[in-house]
Amino acid sequence: WCLEEGGISVEAVDWVAFYDEEIRRRFKVSVLLRKLLNYKKKIITFSQKESYLACAFYPSPFQEAVILVNDGSKVRTVFGKGQGNQIDFCENPDFSYSLGLVYSAVTHYLGFEAGSDEYKIMGLSAYGKPRYIDLIIKNKNKLSSTNFRATDRFLSNAFAAQPRKADSEIAQKHMDIAASVQAAIEEEVTKQVEYLHRVGNSQNLCLSGQVALNCLANTSILRQGLFRDLWIQPAGNDAGCAIGAAFLLWFKYLGNKRHTDSKKDMMKSGFLGPAYSDEYVEHFLKSKKIRFRKLDTIQIPALTADLLAAGHVIGWFEGRLEFGPRALGARSILADSRNLIMHDRINLRVKFREPFRPLAPVVLAEMAEEYFDLKRESPYMLLISQAKEGKKDEIPAAIHIDNSSRFQTTKREVFPLYYDTIKAFYDQTGCPVLINTSFNRKGEPIVC
Numbered sequence: 331w332c333l334e335e336g337g338i339s340v341e342a343v344d345w346v347a348f349y350d351e352e353i354r355r356r357f358k359v360s361v362l363l364r365k366l367l368n369y370k371k372k373i374i375t376f377s378q379k380e381s382y383l384a385c386a387f388y389p390s391p392f393q394e395a396v397i398l399v400n401d402g403s404k405v406r407t408v409f410g411k412g413q414g415n416q417i418d419f420c421e422n423p424d425f426s427y428s429l430g431l432v433y434s435a436v437t438h439y440l441g442f443e444a445g446s447d448e449y450k451i452m453g454l455s456a457y458g459k460p461r462y463i464d465l466i467i468k469n470k471n472k473l474s475s476t477n478f479r480a481t482d483r484f485l486s487n488a489f490a491a492q493p494r495k496a497d498s499e500i501a502q503k504h505m506d507i508a509a510s511v512q513a514a515i516e517e518e519v520t521k522q523v524e525y526l527h528r529v530g531n532s533q534n535l536c537l538s539g540q541v542a543l544n545c546l547a548n549t550s551i552l553r554q555g556l557f558r559d560l561w562i563q564p565a566g567n568d569a570g571c572a573i574g575a576a577f578l579l580w581f582k583y584l585g586n587k588r589h590t591d592s593k594k595d596m597m598k599s600g601f602l603g604p605a606y607s608d609e610y611v612e613h614f615l616k617s618k619k620i621r622f623r624k625l626d627t628i629q630i631p632a633l634t635a636d637l638l639a640a641g642h643v644i645g646w647f648e649g650r651l652e653f654g655p656r657a658l659g660a661r662s663i664l665a666d667s668r669n670l671i672m673h674d675r676i677n678l679r680v681k682f683r684e685p686f687r688p689l690a691p692v693v694l695a696e697m698a699e700e701y702f703d704l705k706r707e708s709p710y711m712l713l714i715s716q717a718k719e720g721k722k723d724e725i726p727a728a729i730h731i732d733n734s735s736r737f738q739t740t741k742r743e744v745f746p747l748y749y750d751t752i753k754a755f756y757d758q759t760g761c762p763v764l765i766n767t768s769f770n771r772k773g774e775p776i777v778c
Contacts, residue, residue, distance in 0.1 A: 331604065346373045347579040349381040349571035352404075376578050378571060379408045380417070385574030386538035387412035388581060388588065389596040390561040396420070396530035398522060400541035402430025402445060403568070406474070407522065408539075411530055415581035415588040420529060425522055427474040429515050430540045432466065435473040435481035436511040440504055441494035444478055449655075451508045452544060453687050456732040458505030460513035462489070467514050500686070515541065516550040523551050533558035538574075542566035542712070543655065545736045549704070549714045559592075564600050564710035565654035599744045600658050600710060603651030604778055630747060635754035638666050638764065643680055645769055648747055651778050656711045657768035659692065659740060659748040661776045665765040666755075667691050667728040672765060683772040688736065691728035692766035694752055695739040701725065701763060702737055711738040725763045738766060 333340060346363060348354050354375045363369050376384075382399040387410070397410035397417070406428040409420035434444040437451050465488055466473070473481055482493045494504055523535065535557040541547060543566045552560055563570045580586050608624075615622045625633065634644060644664040652658045663680065665672045677683050695707055701724075704715035714734050722729045729735050742749040756762040768776045 340367045340369050344371055345579055347575040348375040349575040350378040351375045374579055374583065376575050378405050380578060381571035381574035382408060382538050383410040383417050384578045385570035386536040386563050387417055388577035389573060390536045391590050391592050391595045392534040393590050394532055395534035395536045396526045396532045397536045398526055399539040400429045401539035402428060402434045409526055415586065417582060427470045429518055431475060432470050432473040433511055433515055435478060436507060438478040439482050439485045439493045440507060441496045441498060452512060452546060454505055454508040455512035456730050457686060458509030460510040461506045462510035463513045466511055512546060515544060516547050519547045520550055520554050523554060523556060527556040535560050538563040538566050538570055540567050545712055545714045548712055561595060562712045564597060564712065600652050600654055601650040601660055602653035605650045627747065631750040631754035634751045635758050638664060638755055639759055643676060657766060657776055658738060659745050659766065661769040662766045663769050667725040667763045667765050668761055670726040672727040676767060681771050688730040689728055689765045689767050690736045690738065691725060691763045692738040692740055692752060694756065694762040695741045697762040698739045702735060707739045708737055709739055711736055728763060728765050
């Protein structure tokens, strides 16, 4: 797909960069590349730790920054410093445990899928009290393990309760455990950030790794106030390492200069995946005998706003697929945030997922501060904000039980049709906020 999208043949590729030396050896990646693509030129492989540091720093808007990687894999915790086109490791004396694995261990104990369902624990944490935070922090090294049978046994003894079975009732104790691991992660992350601030000599911080997708922890870092600015890789999991490897080759290995403006990142707003032409879509609809109506682009915002205001749920499909786990307006389900019924309707009847899961909102960037108390943009939906006084009642379907919201801000210059649709809804209803949740069902990836 990359070759086709680039309009080139494999002969035009001078280099291939791969993100993990260990995986390259185990799966004979170089052999596969040469065999499947008939690729005959140079292959370079970096360590996964390097790739994680690179995907955090190189696409960021900063010319220099310190870097924090927290992952649930063998990478664990990595500190780094980026300057221009170079990245170096920072000493990491006291953080050998893995916050990602701690979170995954508790996720597994609570009956969810480790390595996949951690975001559910983040949502569930709002329903509990962090009664067990000290226990989790004290035993973080024991919980930094991929042997979930062993961590289940340990947690069973610690909590005096057997692991929850998948799809069984969620009790208050389970909610308290979720709240405890979330609070523990936030406390430990802020200690790491304090250390980086002390040794790093920078006012900018970049994040990647699976824990960088934990919006509550990210917001704790922001509220800590130690750094002037923060940038988070929106594909913070292993997927982002592919970007890191490409940048490592281009900047560090080949020595190309890197230019930044301290404002705009290099992620193209996350819209890096496949797109489909109108002709392709029309052919597909006709071949499947699906009813459709074709409109001029200028008609779409007002019509969609009418449908949303009338209580319809919209499947929104536009442009390039988002790169990373969050729907950002290319493959989204949109609905009226003012109608509380939409929360249960989307969770239970559209996406068939757990009723405790919150729904994220999208808001016009220039009006975000009227509704949310976090005074910064959130284009990648990686931060949490409390709703401002009185606003929860205006947009109840988009606000979690603890008055929080994992919100997205959008600007017209980034995604015009998406923005214009939200603006049309605002012009009609006086509300600049829509529900924006990923276009998928429980257990499935976002549609392409």
